[in-house]
Amino acid sequence: MELSLFLFIVCSVPVSHQYLLPDHVAPSHYQLRLMYDVDPNTNYSFYGVADIQISTKKATSKIILHAQNYMISEDKVSVVGQKDVPKVTGVKLNDTYNFLEITLDKDLEENKNYTLIIPFYGNLMRELDGVYISAYKDKKNGKTEYLIATQFQPISARKGFPCFDEPMFKSTFSLVLGHSKEYTAVSNMPLATSSLDNALEDYWPWDVVGKKFRKELSSFVWDEFDKSVPMSSYLVAFVVSKYSYKSAPNTSNTKFRIWARSDAIEQTSYASEVGPAVLSHFERWFNVSFPLPKQDMVAIPDFVAEGMENWGLVTYEDAALLYHDRESSLSDKERIASLIAHELAHQWFGNLVTMKSWSDLWLNEGFATFVASLGVNAIEPSWHADINNAVENTLTVFNLDVLESSHPVSVPLEDPTAITEIFDDISYSKGATLIRMMEMFLGEEAFREALHNYLIKYSYSNAEQDDLWSELNAVVMNKGALNNNMTVKQVMDTWTKQTGFPLVTVNRNYSDKSVNISQKRYVWRQEILSSQSWWIPLSIKCESGTEDPKLVWLSNEEGVLDDKHLEHGCDQNEWMLFNYNMMAPFRVNYDENNWKLLINTLTSDKYSVIPVEGRVQMLSDAFELAWNNQLDYGMTLQLASYLQREQEYLPLYTGLSGLSKISNVLKRSAEYGLFQEYVRMLITRIYQSGGLAVKNIVNGDDLNSVKIQVLSSSWACSMNVPGCEDNALEMFQQWMKTQNPDENNPIPVDLRSIVTCVGIHRGSEFHWSWSLERRNRSDVAATREHLLDSLACSRDVWILAKFLEWTLTENDELHRQESSRVISEVISSEVGYYVARDFIYNRIKDIHTAFYDQSEGITDIMKTLLGQFTTQKELDEFLSWQKRNDELLSESKMAVAQGIETARTNIQWVETMKPIFMDRLKEFIRTSSSTSF
């Protein structure tokens, strides 16, 4: 699954396993018969029968499985088997862990097979997980249409039907879906047959059902799907809708179809190119073929994640699958390609081989994230997805994992509610970063061979991280890919079982060329004593180095108490650069002289002798270390000044991210003007080369160039570069004057977000309403999304207040998952912060209800809110509010803790570092303006 959330886990408490099912019985096959009425007038009622074949591992008179959110027909629950079968004496649902306990009059015998039959019924809801109802407006006839979708990961399959809802319990599934003939059903496997007879008649005769549905038997159909391969319950999926589909030209033996509402079907073309190409690339890369005869991909209007990898039926939110030739930007295209690649990578990492327990979620998500870059690389090589993603992932790790309240990659879970919380940047980005690190130090060949072996050995089964280590190690032993006598497990356990990442400190001895190196965990509060250490691959480059230098390992025992001493460093007048290829997630600090040598090169014409990743590492380290008072800000400002020359997106993005952290805490203070002056110095030149400055995108096919133009235009307007907002305003007004603005938008698509934001910011209510109308008329998800974000740019407090109200009510303006996006956008906007903060404080109860008690949305807004604080007063106010609303925040505990920690560092920076920063800034501006900066 692909989410965009941040959370954490308390890991010092002893872990209890009460929430896990006992292992007396295990399912081997589910025969599921389900019948739905997609009709608000009958409250979306449904009926079901689950026939579950189970095998007994140990004798027991109690069967425990999961069920949630529907009624069980207790008197009809039974066990069948060959002879002498126990009778059911009790059926009890315990909500604590959603246990369905079935008690029997005597023991089931050991090593025997039985079938458990459970009839159930209920009503679907407009939630975002389980089996739920989604709605959309058909733009052609204006009618609201409904559909049924599923989202079972991680623990909502139990909301769909009674099941053993843990990844370990792999089974085959056979589904029969009854539904009105106006609808089409798709599931993991191909449709086998359709029948007009009620397939549930033995338990739910039409006499009963027809009265509830208030429909004729003849208007219904029962679709039966082929039996699935063995898989975990969270991968079961189906969609019942009035959608159309487009067949993709298949490049392998897999039939590929993309589904969408009919008015958006033209927008599936790009997905239908990318999907089959990526799938067959992975088949070749893993050397393991895709086992299913078909693969469907569907766009769902109400969707909690961006995508979900259900085997054979991948689901997406609209904007993550649908691409419009004229309305979607190049970034939208990039997002779609990488999301499709991510979900298809899961067909191997996750679906074929599944983690044993959610603790090792990173084995699914880290791999899918890493492998996705390879897939995108294969289809769009000019995008350089591998390096782009590697850098983005590493920077993400630096941001979250610096917190003491972060969590290890492989994380013990004490409670099922904590599972949702680990779908975070640690599992995705840190997981992917560590996998890339392994590929780099083992070499691609050894790495691929081991992955192939791992995928074959654990096919249709489960694995934990030690299983991966041992497959990698076996190949390594064979090939000698690790030159020391260390094991993969030794190295990797230091990265996956510990929270955080190291700071490597380098002190050079310039007279004898030797180097002293030390390591310790990098956190904001340096007084925290930590005994942690890592196996760190050090890739080191000297200024004059021509060939790729050798990898040096810092073992977990080196550089901790005493420095590691390297005899041969670089020559005394040349710089030495660590982690120049960003192989591993660690920070580097140097002695002052080495920093100066690096800065000299960087600020000269020869800056590109330092590789892009090395420039990113240096920029990121320099901003962070100065933020934390471990490097002089004067040095950082000077280093960053080279960005005037930078032609590559990644370093520019990194430098501006460092500045944005400062901007965030200065933006409401008196000194902001001076800060803006500095940033203008950095970006004006690059801003003038394209984008808003020329009211156009130049080199529109070059992703690097487009991203630079978009980024620099956006910063230029917010830093008041002369002409930027005026140009945006002019373009916005031109759009407003266009005949038929919904068809003809003259603004280059990649600049639309910035232009509409400025247009609304500088405009009146009329501009806001006009933009809202464009959003409502559009059937392109990307357009709707960027217009939604722009609506938060208004300067009118009352408009923002009205906007926020929409997040609480069922309405046509917003899809459910958009509510938290709106609140977060308003919080982080200039004037919106104050309105949104009061809104959250006063209305948290309503917000909670409006989010269907889903923790994801609350988590997002808490983190965004806390990230804005710069004074102790704000934090104190929050803390007392938090006390009063503890219960509503209980599922976002960890995000709140991380948010509070971030707020504390911001507040402390303002109190202690801001005066120093302003001093250095003034000095820098004074000296550089005299030397024609």
Ligand SMILES: *[C@@H]1O[C@H](CO)[C@@H](O)[C@H](O)[C@H]1NC(C)=O
């Ligand atoms: C429900 O389950 C919890 C956790 O296993 C247990 O503590 C509690 O006693 C159970 N409640 C009932 C009514 O059985």
Ligand SMILES: *[C@@H]1O[C@H](CO)[C@@H](O)[C@H](O)[C@H]1NC(C)=O
């Ligand atoms: C029980 O079911 C399993 C899985 O379907 C099968 O492999 C096994 O042979 C069965 N055992 C008996 C005793 O029928």
Ligand SMILES: *[C@@H]1O[C@H](CO)[C@@H](O)[C@H](O)[C@H]1NC(C)=O
């Ligand atoms: C519809 O079903 C839901 C879920 O069972 C229930 O909460 C709600 O009260 C029902 N509404 C009506 C009008 O019956």
Ligand SMILES: *[C@@H]1O[C@H](CO)[C@@H](O)[C@H](O)[C@H]1NC(C)=O
């Ligand atoms: C497409 O898939 C079908 C089976 O679904 C297969 O018969 C056909 O040969 C495939 N086409 C190509 C070009 O591989």
Ligand SMILES: *[C@@H]1O[C@H](CO)[C@@H](O)[C@H](O)[C@H]1NC(C)=O
């Ligand atoms: C692919 O896997 C098969 C079976 O595991 C093996 O025989 C073959 O050599 C592999 N091909 C490549 C190119 O590695």
Ligand SMILES: *[C@@H]1O[C@H](CO)[C@@H](O)[C@H](O)[C@H]1NC(C)=O
């Ligand atoms: C390899 O292991 C041996 C014996 O355990 C040890 O003496 C030696 O120092 C190790 N070599 C390296 C490079 O770590």
Ligand SMILES: [Zn+2]
């Ligand atoms: Zn995923």
